[in-house]
Amino acid sequence: MSNGDVAERDSGPLGAITSAAMHLFGTQGYTGTSMRDIASTVGVLPGSLYAHIRSKEALLVDIVTDGIGRFQRAVQPIALSKQSATERMRRMILAHVEVVSDNPERAQVAFHQWRFLGPDSLAPAMTLLHGYEDLFVSVVRDGIADGILRPDLNIRITVLSMLGALNSIPEWFSSQGSLSMADIGNVVADTLLMGIQI
Amino acid sequence: MSNGDVAERDSGPLGAITSAAMHLFGTQGYTGTSMRDIASTVGVLPGSLYAHIRSKEALLVDIVTDGIGRFQRAVQPIALSKQSATERMRRMILAHVEVVSDNPERAQVAFHQWRFLGPDSLAPAMTLLHGYEDLFVSVVRDGIADGILRPDLNIRITVLSMLGALNSIPEWFSSQGSLSMADIGNVVADTLLMGIQI
DNA sequence: CCTACCGATCGGTAGG
DNA sequence: CCTACCGATCGGTAGG
Numbered sequence: 001m002s003n004g005d006v007a008e009r010d011s012g013p014l015g016a017i018t019s020a021a022m023h024l025f026g027t028q029g030y031t032g033t034s035m036r037d038i039a040s041t042v043g044v045l046p047g048s049l050y051a052h053i054r055s056k057e058a059l060l061v062d063i064v065t066d067g068i069g070r071f072q073r074a075v076q077p078i079a080l081s082k083q084s085a086t087e088r089m090r091r092m093i094l095a096h097v098e099v100v101s102d103n104p105e106r107a108q109v110a111f112h113q114w115r116f117l118g119p120d121s122l123a124p125a126m127t128l129l130h131g132y133e134d135l136f137v138s139v140v141r142d143g144i145a146d147g148i149l150r151p152d153l154n155i156r157i158t159v160l161s162m163l164g165a166l167n168s169i170p171e172w173f174s175s176q177g178s179l180s181m182a183d184i185g186n187v188v189a190d191t192l193l194m195g196i197q198i
Numbered sequence: 199m200s201n202g203d204v205a206e207r208d209s210g211p212l213g214a215i216t217s218a219a220m221h222l223f224g225t226q227g228y229t230g231t232s233m234r235d236i237a238s239t240v241g242v243l244p245g246s247l248y249a250h251i252r253s254k255e256a257l258l259v260d261i262v263t264d265g266i267g268r269f270q271r272a273v274q275p276i277a278l279s280k281q282s283a284t285e286r287m288r289r290m291i292l293a294h295v296e297v298v299s300d301n302p303e304r305a306q307v308a309f310h311q312w313r314f315l316g317p318d319s320l321a322p323a324m325t326l327l328h329g330y331e332d333l334f335v336s337v338v339r340d341g342i343a344d345g346i347l348r349p350d351l352n353i354r355i356t357v358l359s360m361l362g363a364l365n366s367i368p369e370w371f372s373s374q375g376s377l378s379m380a381d382i383g384n385v386v387a388d389t390l391l392m393g394i395q396i
Numbered sequence: 397c398c399t400a401c402c403g404a405t406c407g408g409t410a411g412g
Numbered sequence: 413c414c415t416a417c418c419g420a421t422c423g424g425t426a427g428g
Contacts, residue, residue, distance in 0.1 A: 013413090031230035032314065035407060048413045050408065116230065150392075157377070157385045160370050161363040168362025179355070187355045194348075194392060211397090233423060246397045248424065399428085406421065412414085 014052045016042050021059045026105025026170075030060055030116040060113065061121045067110030068128040072135075074099050079135040085143030086197060092136065093189040094182075096166050101181030104170035111167045133159055150198055162192050212250045214240050219257045224303025224368075228258055228314040258311065259319045265308030266326040270333075272297050277333040283341030284395060290334065291387040292380075294364050299379030302368035309365045331357055348396055360390050 010018075020041040024033040035056055039046040053059055074095045078088055100107040114125045136159040143149030165188060173184060208216075218239040222231040233254055237244040251257050272293045276286055298305040312323045334357040341347030363386060371382060 029227055029229055029314075031227055034405075036405080045414060046407085047409075047415085047417090051413065056407065116227075153389075154377070154381075154385045157382060158389055160366065161386050161389055164366025164369075165359040165363040167366065168358065171362075172358050179352070183352075184355060187352045188359050191351075191356055191359055192389075194395075197392075232421075234421080243398060244423085245399085245401090245425075249397065254423065397428105400426090402423105402425075404422075406419100409418075410416090 013042075017049060017052055018059065018062060022063050022103070022109060023105045025060065025063065025113055026108040030109075030113045057118055057121065060109070060117060061125070063106065063109050064114045064117065064125050065128065067106045068125070068132060070102075070106075071096060071099050071110070072128070072132050075132070075135055079139050084148060085139050085146055086148055086193060088139050089136075089143070090189050090193055092139065093162075093166065093192060094185045097169065097181055097185035097188065100166070100169055101173075101185075104173065107167070108170045111163075133163065136162065148198060165192060211240075215247060215250055216257065216260060220261050220301070220307060221303045223258065223261065223311055224306040228307075228311045255316055255319065258307070258315060259323070261304065261307050262312045262315065262323050263326065265304045266323070266330055268300075268304075269294060269297050269308070270326070270330050273330070273333055277337050282346060283337050283344055284346055284391060286337050287334075287341070288387050288391055290337065291360075291364065291390065292383045295367065295379055295383035295386065298364070298367050299371075299383075302371065305365070306368045309361075331361065334360065346396060363390060 017038060020038050021033070024037050024041065028037070035049060036046045038059075039049055042049075075092045078091045078095055081088060083091075111129075114122070114129065117125055137155055140149060140153065140155050140158060144151050144153060144155075169184065169188070173179075173181065179187075215236060218236050219231070222235050222239065226235070233247055234244045236257075237247055240247075273290045276289045276293055279286060281289075309327075312320070312327065315323055335353055338347060338351065338353050338356060342349050342351065342353075367382065367386070371377075371379065377385075
């Protein structure tokens with residue numbers, strides 16, 4: 001009856017551990033976080049963590065996998081919908097920003113800390129990430145085919161630049177204060193979309 | 199007769215240490231790099247490093263300060279020149295990408311690892327970073343005042359999105375291979391600039 | 397730049 | 413989940 005999901009839905013000990021690790025990995029980085037940091041956040045002694053998890057890296061695997069999954073589930077239905085490429089792209093950007101705003105630390109881990117995964121976990125995570133990038137690639141491709149996006153675009157660079165902008169949001173949004181995430185999403189969507197339309 | 203610069207111009211022991219640290223901090227992160235990693239890259243025993251440097255953090259301070267300085271020196275003259283705002287912005291983006299391509303690891307450290315600086319070094323580094331961001335802010339402001347950039351832009355978000363895209367380049371450019379940095383610079387400049395013009 | 401070492405901290409475990 | 417601990421590694425130093 002256990003589920004494969006991470007934190008928030010599991011308010012038990014494992015959820016508390018995962019939630020603490022997510023926050024610490026996101027703010028201090030994976031290599032900058034010790035198991036003792038996590039334990040003291042949870043309010044437990046370091047050794048006790050291992051009654052609930054296998055290893056520090058298994059914790060990272062779960063957070064990254066679950067994190068990318070949340071973005072995938074939010075954005076894929078939009079990418080596959082029947083609207084115009086520009087309309088889909090706008091909604092995908094807004095959906096992405098909304099998932100970021102839901103938990104910026106999780107976004108930070110999913111998109112920046114996966115490179116600290118060991119050899120066995122790295123490839124599956126990169127597959128998930130590429131699958132997510134491909135949602136954007138396919139919509140840009142559709143837009144060019146339909147004649148509503150610039151045909152001279154280098155698709156991969158365009159998408160990677162867009163995702164670079166989107167994934168930098170958690171680094172600066174909190175120190176802003178004056179603007180809501182929805183505002184930020186709209187401004188970023190405007191800026192990025194205007195650049196690729198015909 | 200020693201200079202305040204870092205690596206490349208100093209091919210002595212300090213240059214070798216700084217260069218190794220730059221590469222390791224950029225690829226594995228500051229907290230993911232040990233002094234023993236640096237020592238073995240240089241080909242020296244760990245304790246020997248301290249004949250040339252004060253501490254691990256002093257090394258980070260130097261790399262970050264020098265790194266931001268290189269971007270500042272490349273971009274500031276363009277920002278202050280007499281051309282149109284859009285022309286300046288295009289050239290600033292190209293200059294930024296060129297500095298990234300000169301040493302992607304250094305760019306990675308300058309823009310992503312500064313947050314691991316201690317309390318005393320953090321504020322000065324953030325001042326340098328904000329000074330660099332302000333070059334872009336001032337040009338966007340000029341462009342709006344001159345009526346050649348969209349007046350509804352949120353200036354700070356626009357600039358931070360642009361820099362987010364630019365600073366993500368070192369993460370993915372090397373795994374590309376097919377495109378040169380100049381190509382990437384032009385594509386990114388096109389994408390970002392089209393989004394903010396009237 | 398090496399030898400030899402310091403105390404602190406690391407991820408993780410056995411046994412209860 | 414605690415007690416008690418493991419060997420390994422950490423940043424850094426004294427003395428030459």
